[in-house]
Structures are given as structure tokens and as C-alpha cells.
Amino acid sequence: MPVWKVRGGNELSGSARVQGAKNAVLPILAASLVGGGVFRLRNCPRLKDVDASIEILRHLGCAVEREEDAITVNSAGMRDNHIPHALMLKMRSSVMYMGAILARTGEVRLSTPGGCELGSRPIDLHLKALETMGAEVRDAGAEVVCRAPGGRLRGAHVNLDFPSVGATENVMLAACAAEGETVLTNAAREPEIVDLQRCLISAGAEISGAGTPEIHIGAFRPRPETEHRIVPDRIEAATLLCAAASAGGDIELRDLAPAHIDTVCACLRDMGCRIVCGADTVRLRTPKRLRAGRPVITKPYPGFPTDAQALLMAACLRAEGTAVFVENIFESRYRHADELRRLGADIRVEGRVAMVTGVHRLTGAPLTAWDLRGGAALVAAGLAAEGETQVFDAGHIERGYDDLAGKLRSLGADVVREE
Numbered sequence: 001m002p003v004w005k006v007r008g009g010n011e012l013s014g015s016a017r018v019q020g021a022k023n024a025v026l027p028i029l030a031a032s033l034v035g036g037g038v039f040r041l042r043n044c045p046r047l048k049d050v051d052a053s054i055e056i057l058r059h060l061g062c063a064v065e066r067e068e069d070a071i072t073v074n075s076a077g078m079r080d081n082h083i084p085h086a087l088m089l090k091m092r093s094s095v096m097y098m099g100a101i102l103a104r105t106g107e108v109r110l111s112t113p114g115g116c117e118l119g120s121r122p123i124d125l126h127l128k129a130l131e132t133m134g135a136e137v138r139d140a141g142a143e144v145v146c147r148a149p150g151g152r153l154r155g156a157h158v159n160l161d162f163p164s165v166g167a168t169e170n171v172m173l174a175a176c177a178a179e180g181e182t183v184l185t186n187a188a189r190e191p192e193i194v195d196l197q198r199c200l201i202s203a204g205a206e207i208s209g210a211g212t213p214e215i216h217i218g219a220f221r222p223r224p225e226t227e228h229r230i231v232p233d234r235i236e237a238a239t240l241l242c243a244a245a246s247a248g249g250d251i252e253l254r255d256l257a258p259a260h261i262d263t264v265c266a267c268l269r270d271m272g273c274r275i276v277c278g279a280d281t282v283r284l285r286t287p288k289r290l291r292a293g294r295p296v297i298t299k300p301y302p303g304f305p306t307d308a309q310a311l312l313m314a315a316c317l318r319a320e321g322t323a324v325f326v327e328n329i330f331e332s333r334y335r336h337a338d339e340l341r342r343l344g345a346d347i348r349v350e351g352r353v354a355m356v357t358g359v360h361r362l363t364g365a366p367l368t369a370w371d372l373r374g375g376a377a378l379v380a381a382g383l384a385a386e387g388e389t390q391v392f393d394a395g396h397i398e399r400g401y402d403d404l405a406g407k408l409r410s411l412g413a414d415v416v417r418e419e
Helices: 022-031 048-059 092-105 124-132 165-175 191-203 234-247 258-270 306-316 335-341 372-382 404-410
Strands: 003-007 012-017 038-042 063-067 070-074 107-111 136-139 143-147 157-159 182-185 205-208 214-220 225-229 249-254 274-277 281-285 322-326 346-350 353-357 366-369 388-393 414-418
Touching: 003 372, 012 234, 012 404, 022 038, 022 048, 022 070, 022 092, 022 165, 022 191, 022 234, 048 063, 048 070, 048 092, 092 107, 092 124, 092 143, 092 165, 124 136, 124 143, 124 157, 124 165, 165 182, 165 191, 165 214, 191 205, 191 214, 191 225, 234 249, 234 258, 234 281, 234 306, 234 372, 234 404, 258 274, 258 281, 258 306, 306 322, 306 335, 306 353, 306 372, 335 346, 335 366, 335 372, 366 372, 372 388, 372 404, 404 414
Parallel strands: 012 249, 038 225, 157 182, 366 388
Antiparallel strands: 003 388, 003 414, 038 070, 063 070, 107 143, 136 143, 182 214, 205 214, 249 281, 274 281, 322 353, 346 353
């Protein structure tokens, strides 16, 4: 099992570039299937989840080439509509291929997706939405089969019970090949949804409304080639800011969209950090000691992101006062709390609420990463601990970060990842 060795005590300083967004590139890779043309994507991070997506595309018959941060997908040779269990297990986001494959072939077979264990994340919302568009769904437990009668879905008014990012993406992709207009309400509003819309428009789709609760998807006239640059990764940006808040220091992030991390920056300002935002930069400087700020309540975008909850908690461990976290998205997203306690953190968890009372000292210890963002939070916490912290990780962190250890080292951290 890979282990991250973190030696605390170094303040962070310097400048770092933010990678392309994991949560944008994955649905856009799925979107490459819909029209049967060539997608040329830039600013693609090197992640395990991206590697898994490329495996899925190649299994389906697509030609995929990668060079540095560019990925080219030619889906003209797509020959299969089935994603085997072994590939589905590699990432939760593989469920978004349901809408894309259904749009392209009129039928899709896949098993229950894998990824981080964050509690119940049923795909019922996805299936209900596709059924509203005329899909026939057969759920055999281990495998789900969706079929469009006559090979084509029909446009419909689809209302999501919850603004699920994945369900929103699946409807957007499936609706591209539907007959008539689809109106999606209570849609997710994340920047990655907007980026998917931008890419689909470039590919020939009539689509509008992304970033609002109502999205309209009309006719799709596929273009032979599509070029698109992936939006910056707001969660990586939040990770680096929280790591700097945990360790102390003065850092600047480049090539990001500051508006996408407004809520994270607001919380860090509450804790005493000085933050200055430029057009595509954010600079953070920490005080002598952080203080507990406003309660952190996770909500769908534009609320505080659940993906940043563990990271901000890591920054609060030595803050003066008691910080309160309320997790509203996933019911099992405090597994990192037990690990942080091993460093000497004072954390109490009651259901969906966690209370973090700052301590003066943290001491390095062996820790286990149970999920992607929780694992990154353990690394960030280790930056503030005395001695060495070892984070044992079964590959979670690399699902979402392109050389996180190297980026932290470039800012002055003492972090290495070893096999």
C-alpha cells in the first residue's frame, strides 16, 4: 500500500498552478461518446480516475491518445454498450456513462459503480430521470440494463428530487439524442456542469441554463471535431489553501477561477487568513494562530462543497475556539475524524455534526486514508503536526490529485509518497 510521509513544521510559501478539474474532465470524457466524432481536450490532469475513464472508452471501442495534458478521443469505432464490473469498480463516476451510451446506442448495461465509500449514493435518481425520458430499466441487482424503445429517448420535463451532479450530467448527455426538447429542473449548478454545457455546445448541442436550476436540452447536430479546455479544479485549489492554513505561510495559486471557491475563501477569512483574489489568482497569508470561524454547513453549489469539508477541518485542528461542521450531503463523511484524533485533535462527532476544538499541539502518527478528500485532509493535517505522519492510502488520493506531493514540496512542505 502506498504511504505518504509528512514531516510537519514547515510553513508553505511560493506559487503553484491549479490542475484541470477532475469533476469536469470525467463527464466530458463520457460526452465524447455521444456524437461519434473526435474530442480534443486540454488541461486534463493525470489522475487514476482519468486513467479508468480511458480504459472504459477503449473497452467500448474508442481510440484514445494522451500527450502531456491533452487527451484525444475518437469514438467513431465504438462497438460495445456494456461496461464490465471490473471497470465499473474503479470509480463512482463511471455511472455517468449510462446517459452517454444510451444516447449513442439506445441501450446500456453496467454494474453498480465503485469509488469512495461515503455512505449510500443510490443511482435511483439517474434511473428515474431516464425512465421519465422513456427508457425501460431493468435492475437485476448486480447489473442495470437501460433501453430506449425504438433506439431513441424522447424529450421530457425531468425534475430531480435532489440536485445531484451525476444525475444532472446523465440527463444532459442522454437528452442530446432524445427526440424533442428536454427541460431539466432542480438541476445541479456546479461549475463542472457549466463546463460540460460549454463542451456540448462546441460539439453541436443546443443547450442552455447550466449554472441555474433549469437546463434546456434541444437538438444535437454532431460536429466531426470538438476542442475544449477543462475548467480549473476548485477542490484542488481548496486543498492547497487549507494545507497552507494548516501549516501556516503565504502562498499564491494561479490559473483558477476564484469565484468557484468563494465559500471556502469566506471560511478561511473568518479564521483570520488574509485572502486577495485576482482575475485568475488567489493569495493566502495566515495569522500567528487561526481562530474558529462560522459554522461550516455543506450544501449543493453554490453552498460550501462537501468535498472541502475534511480539508477545512484539518485546517481547524489548532485554531482557537470550537469549529462546528454540519455534513448534509453524505452520511459517512467523517471517517477522517477518527484518524485526525490520532494526531491529538479534539473532535466530537454526533450524527451529521462534528465539533473541533483547537489544540496547541499535534503529534505525528500512522493514519489510514478511507476516501479521496479525507486522505488529502490527513496529509494537510500532518503539515501541522510535530514529527512524522504516515498516511497509508490504498490509492484514493491519486484518484483526484495530479502529483499532490510534488506540488506541496514546491511550496516548501516535507512530503513524499512511497510505494
